[in-house]
Amino acid sequence: MQLLTSGLRVFSWLTLGAALLLLAAVGLWYASGGRLLIVQSSSMTPKFSPADVVLIRPVQAANIVPGQVISYYNPNKLGQIISHRVVSKGPKNTFVTKGDNRPDKDLPVPESKLIGRVVAVAPGLGGLLRLLKSGYGIMTMYLLLSVVLSINVGRFIARNNPSYELYGQ
Structure with a gap:
């Protein structure tokens, strides 16, 4: 029984440590200007798919080269963000982009709409993030x-108050 208890204690600390490290990493990513976006469409399949998460790093327009995937605000639809591959650069730091799974090129994207370059993809993580943001996810x-809090408070009380006894041991 004691082995099980110490194993649970180690697992609890490891889980807490991993959660804190993940929280710190996401915080540092955002503090450095990075963004996380959940992919909504299949326009970039197979590079990334719906429900994947893309990590975006801010970059100067002059450092973008054809072949890289950039994220930008859609010039024609307020608030919509698109992540497509740069096909070519136009005059005055404009970009011609195209989804890997689309036959046609997009309209030129001005530098002012650039958010950054996609630097990593986390496959499927968007589904989990959507769940966590939903009502059921928050309740869960x-x-x-x-x-977890109740178990730990109960252990603390039992350990520090000799009048409480654990029966069955």
């Missing part, structure tokens, strides 16, 4: 947090 996270 609160429930798990409550259970």
